[in-house]
Amino acid sequence: MIYKVAVQDARYPLDKSAGSDAIHRDPVYSYAVTQLLDEGGWTGTGLAFTLGAGNDLVCQAANYYAQRLIGHDIEAVMADFGNLFRAWSNDPQFRWLGPHKGVVHLALASVTNACYDLWAKKRGVPLWKLLLDLSPEALVQTLDFSYLEDEMTAEDALALLTSQQNDRRSREGILQSGYPGYDTSVGWFNYSDEQVRSNCQQALDAGFSAIKLKVGSEDAERDIRRAYLLREVAGPEVKIMLDANQQWNLPKAKAVCKKLAAMNPFWIEEPTHPDDIQAHQTLAQEIAPVKLALGEHVPNKVLFKNYLQTQSAAFIQVDAVRVGGVSEFLTISLLSKKFGIPVVPHVGDMGQLHQHLVLFNHIAMGHKALFLEHIPHLKKHFVHPVRINHGVYETPQEPGSSCDLLGV
Template sequence: MADIEITDVDVKDMRFPTSLLSDGSDAMHTDPDYSCAYVTIKTNKGYEGYGLTFTLGRGTEIVVQACLTLSKIVKGMKTKDIYSDFASFWRKLTSETQMRWIGPEKGVTHLATAAIINALWDLWARIEGKPLWKLLADLTPEQLVSTIDFRYITDVITKEEALNILKEKQAGKAQREETLIKNGYPAYTTQVGWLGYSDEKVRELCKKYLSLGFTSFKAKVGQSLKDDIRRCEIIREEIGEENKLMVDANQVWDVQESIEWMKNLKEFNITWIEEPTSPDDILGHATIAKALRPYGIGVATGEMCANRVIFKQLLQAKAIDYCQIDSARIGGVNEILSVYLMAYKLNVPVCPHAGGVGLCEMVQHLQMWDMICLSGTSENRIIEFVDQQHEHFENPTIVRNAHYIPPKAPGYSTKIKKESILNYAYPDGKEWQRMFKEGIFAAPDV
């Protein structure tokens, strides 16, 4: 790895017209076009790393520009200098003296950080010839801890504590890896419950995913209580009482409104309410969680959580019962590992958010590492699965009998097919040009 130098960073605006069929629609995001800022890191030895951060269409160009600006820090670096002290490089990227002002460690700059960091991890795994979950699992506790910046979280977990936890978990790693390879990792589906779907489509999809082995389902809620009751009735009729049902409000409610709304849905035996209020409202989430626990309803959040500090407070305040890391919202794998460690110490299961472009592909690696090296189990843990956009990846996620199958190909499963880039790079891709010409979408202003 000593002679591998990063020579260039390419960034593309990739968009897919999911709004046409209401795929991905929820109470807050009614017309999403699932998109991503897609980063390719190139080297002088022919290796390339591919990373992305998920977006919803408009605004992706802003994230792309942030990636291009931050990429100047990466160009010219040797990979050995990055990976031998990854935590220091991560801090360098997130602490660029002028760019930090428009974060710090949140928003557009942190989305861009995630895309670049994800590409660097993909590159490392490709150099080593391993899928990312295996690269992470094979790192020594010392190596793994050296990738994490513990600034701001030492009041919950220190580097020394993390090292001791990981060392204690070394026993049984091989057996847990064998179990994972044999059985896969459990998944739940959100595909049945997008808010823009008709009742007939919801019924049809419930039947489909039951036949595929799914036993856990999630539905979007929050626009109309009457509609939510009707849709939950439909889903319960189709999936039965023995299967799990979660709901997701995507931040639309105030605190007290969240509590009262969910009391009206308690008869449907809801496992969790996801994102009931503002993702930044730690104390609000704590109030909701305390009020709903007597009804057996947990609180889940994290897909819009800005950084490890917000996660730290959610965990400290007992504001969440399920910790939902997102592979592209906070600053890539390094920061996500710190959240896993805090959640483990404070005994909160991690159940990743995965629904957008490439998110299923990425989070499977993280959760599999957790099972092998940290929590040691998939019990009370599950990965979201949304069945769209996988066809655009060279190594798409594989789900069989409602279980993620561990990837075998080297990397983070983030490389997009050339054909998809030609068709869906925005705005010059062939499909976008066709849709502009046919009036399906308005062409962007020049």
């Protein structure tokens, strides 16, 4: 039984321009950390990710949700978590502040993720194994399909999961081989051309075959020069993703993306405002076959549904520490599978939690094991940091979701 909760504001300043992009020039990687203390001696840890200012507001909201879990057994909580998630996300006091977005939804992510972590620890297994061991019926009970019923109901999700059961075993080899990663830290926005060139070579030497460059400069020629520089160093076979972090308006996005097309980007990420679905649909049509990736700042399943319906995104980058946690992440993954669109998460938690979720997506849903973003800057702060070997995530074996922080 949960007898106590604690919510902490953990902030980690970065050095040497790491983490910088076209919008966020001086980030402070921060977590709203929810801890659920169980009488059996377990502590469930859940994270929501921010870039500093306002992290305290997320913590206040997380405490509001977490207090309601005191006196409850985690097994009972998770047996019907979908209905609990729906009730929390529609809280009569907090819904006005969203709905389903912003500070209150980030807070819900932190508490939701703590529930899944405690559940896995109490069962003594890594989160990926807990999820894989659940029956399709039990998994669906942890999800909320409200506002998705025009595209996916709980019955639809159950049918999809059940349809993947027969050939699951053929995909379980990834637990031994590991999940491929890609390196985002090659091309942070504030890095010089020389540093981008050097970082690219280091990433290739470390075994990565996919890398990312931050674009979105006021002077588009800087972006174009750096993109072609990176292609020159990496060679024609390496996948290069370009991330504008919402900096362009639609006319500029059209112009710059067309100039970038010849260097063969694997995708162009967040080209304009994340709420402007129509602009993304227009851009996707005009720059094809260049593809768009979206999701880092898409806060909920309803907007992801709209992006999928309008064929605006070729890759879905849902982030379990941005949407309402593991539950909503899995819901969006199921919806994406229905539309045949791969899920390639943004890793606001530095890959800790998502290394579990992509394994489940691949094995249980049949999502392609494309790759998972890797950002190393906070690894030293985790009790069980992600392990990367020759560009591949090693499968975590410790109980829980790998989110425990040192000193927190």
